[in-house]
Amino acid sequence: MMKKEKQKLIIPFVGLKPGLHRFEFEIDSTFFEQFDYSIIKEGDFKIKVDFEKKKNLFNLNFKIKGKITASCDRCLEPLTLKVKGEESLIVKFGETTFNETDEIKVISPAEYELDLTNDIYQYAHLLMPTKVTHENKKDCNPEIIEQLYKLTTKQESKKVDPRWAALSKLKDKSE
Ligand SMILES: [Zn+2]
Incomplete structure (x- = not known):
């Protein structure tokens, strides 16, 4: 060739x-x-x-x-x-x-x-x-953005923020 x-x-x-x-x-x-x-x-x-x-x-x-x-x-x-x-x-x-x-x-x-x-x-x-x-x-393709958003929020909800965990413990005590 x-x-x-x-x-x-x-x-x-x-x-x-x-x-x-x-x-x-x-x-x-x-x-x-x-x-x-x-x-x-x-x-x-x-x-x-x-x-x-x-x-x-x-x-x-x-x-x-x-x-x-x-x-x-x-x-x-x-x-x-x-x-x-x-x-x-x-x-x-x-x-x-x-x-x-x-x-x-x-x-x-x-x-x-x-x-x-x-x-x-x-x-x-x-x-x-x-x-x-x-x-x-807003010029981005909204369907793809939504798909990507779903993916990232899924991944994030798996991890628990340690600060949030500490706060929820405090909240439990106060109740
Ligand atoms: Zn775009």
Whole structure:
């Protein structure tokens, strides 16, 4: 079986004049499908990149806007989140990636294009909130919420709160 070719996000910088250039990328669910452990399964993003070509380095600024479809942590129904954010990146040339950080990327002097596939994949994930829920509780699926409520109250009634037990003893004595 042939492995699926990655949808790559590339800036071919070799022919560019020094100065500012604008690039735009659009990605959708098929972009995220090519990564085995993507948290985002469904999403559409538009990425605008201001790419400044300097003599020995590149300055990049990303404006990212998108929609992510995920399931609500409260009621498990799918919901769509609108997200946006900005990121910046400095690209330097070097033989080792030893000095790389989240903000500095090092590429070989032999490169003629800049591959931003993994960077943009990460930026999209940074925009994903840690908790995904419908904004208002009333937007959640009421049937599922009720089922979950029944489950948790069943579990809770099994445990007896020790403070409550102590109180009920006192109450017994006073009677
Ligand atoms: Zn919900």
